[in-house]
Amino acid sequence: MGIDIRKAAPTDAAAACALLRRSIEEVCEPDHRGRPEVLDAWLGNKTPATVAAWFGSPSNHAIVAERDGELLGLALLTQAGKLALCYVEPGALRSGVGRALLAAVEDQARAWEIRKLHLHSPESCASFYERHGYANAGIEKSCFGLECSLMWKKLDADPAAGAAARKRFCNCSE
Structure with missing residues (x-):
């Protein structure tokens, strides 16, 4: 009954697109408040064809989360260190699921030797990222006209050894 994470394939696009749209419409409702000018802009590029292109791009790392064959979430990382998508089925x-993604x-x-990730989070989701070490x-x-939190996180090369390696040379945290 665990969560399986696997590389997304263009054939996942239709189901992933439907999940994206549901998550934005329902989970992010406190952010867009049903305003058509914001919601329509946010959903405008969330089509199966666009999602398939995102999943198929060699410069993106797209993954999906499943449990018992049911799609529960998706995430997309760019080689520029941007977490462009991270959505969970409502x-x-x-x-x-979000933590695993x-x-x-x-x-x-x-x-990829990326040492800092960044993303734009709707206000209603910012606390999730903060709980996982994002500033x-x-x-x-x-x-698309929505006010979002700019979130970022510095990554250690080895998360288990990162703090110990810094402490060897000084007592600072940076």
């Missing part, structure tokens, strides 16, 4: 919130994305970032750098307006 009925699967607070079940570990985030851990897998951070592992890939380390494999909130303040509010920025997103490309």
